[in-house]
Amino acid sequence: MSIEKTEAVVLRAVNYRDSSKIVTLYTRRYGKMSAIAKGARNPKSKFGSLLQPLNYLQIVFYRRESRQLQYISSSEFVRYFKSLTSDMDRLSVAMALVEIVNRVMHDEEENEKIFQLLVDSLAVLDMPETSPENVFIHFGLHMAIELGFAPAFRSCLRCGNRIDLEKERRVCYVIEKGGPLCEKCAVSINIDFLLSGSALPILESLVRLSPAVAAKAKIEPALRNELRDFVFVYLKRHSGSLKELKSLQFMAASIPG
Numbered sequence: 001m002s003i004e005k006t007e008a009v010v011l012r013a014v015n016y017r018d019s020s021k022i023v024t025l026y027t028r029r030y031g032k033m034s035a036i037a038k039g040a041r042n043p044k045s046k047f048g049s050l051l052q053p054l055n056y057l058q059i060v061f062y063r064r065e066s067r068q069l070q071y072i073s074s075s076e077f078v079r080y081f082k083s084l085t086s087d088m089d090r091l092s093v094a095m096a097l098v099e100i101v102n103r104v105m106h107d108e109e110e111n112e113k114i115f116q117l118l119v120d121s122l123a124v125l126d127m128p129e130t131s132p133e134n135v136f137i138h139f140g141l142h143m144a145i146e147l148g149f150a151p152a153f154r155s156c157l158r159c160g161n162r163i164d165l166e167k168e169r170r171v172c173y174v175i176e177k178g179g180p181l182c183e184k185c186a187v188s189i190n191i192d193f194l195l196s197g198s199a200l201p202i203l204e205s206l207v208r209l210s211p212a213v214a215a216k217a218k219i220e221p222a223l224r225n226e227l228r229d230f231v232f233v234y235l236k237r238h239s240g241s242l243k244e245l246k247s248l249q250f251m252a253a254s255i256p257g
């Protein structure tokens with residue numbers, strides 16, 4: 001057994017017995033991990049009250065590889081996201097991000113880029129004048145890239161020709177194969193997902209942007225909804241472990257399957 005220290009975002013916390021908590025964390029060094037904090041609900045526990053979803057903490061824990069539940073001995077804030085608790089739209093998107101990480105990532109599968117994406121996205125959501133929906137779109141796109149199923153936007157999956165965005169108002173996108181089809185090639189195929197021609201260059205540019213810059217991008221509301229639905233469906237079909245997100249229901253009455 002060793003004593004370890006790592007940064008962590010709390011994904012989930014449930015009460016356990018009289019005074020303890022069991023938490024699911026996404027950590028910088030160990031990936032997703034479950035841990036018990038004994039006595040965390042005791043009013044005298046200094047660290048127990050910090051073990052709430054969305055909190056970005058530095059934790060100290062006793063680690064034993066063979067054990068499914070690690071023991072947390074202390075925690076402190078790395079950064080406190082103040083606005084996330086007072087703004088419903090921001091809170092919902094933040095909860096959606098931790099829900100996605102919780103469902104998609106496996107235990108002890110370390111991925112520092114995803115950890116950084118998560119804390120950067122939460123930090124941006126906490127800032128004024130950023131679009132929560134843009135943060136969601138950017139996050140989903142980058143999760144897909146980090147998990148190894150990056151979508152392509154530029155050329156036709158079948159013939160390789162560049163997609164003519166001026167000519168084609170709607171573009172057929174094959175979610176399973178992660179790419180669009182040109183007008184000619186799309187004729188012989190059952191339509192999978194239709195995207196506006198203008199959605200493709202926006203998605204392509206979001207791939208290169210940081211969460212902070214993406215969150216301030218001006219996108220028309222209708223197009224933003226379309227991008228959000230596309231990213232969610234894309235992530236859902238590729239990861240296989242996402243169903244509906246409770247936290248996202250505020251954003252859309254029905255997101256297509």
Ligand SMILES: [Zn+2]
Binds near residue numbers: 160182184186
């Ligand atoms: Zn083609």
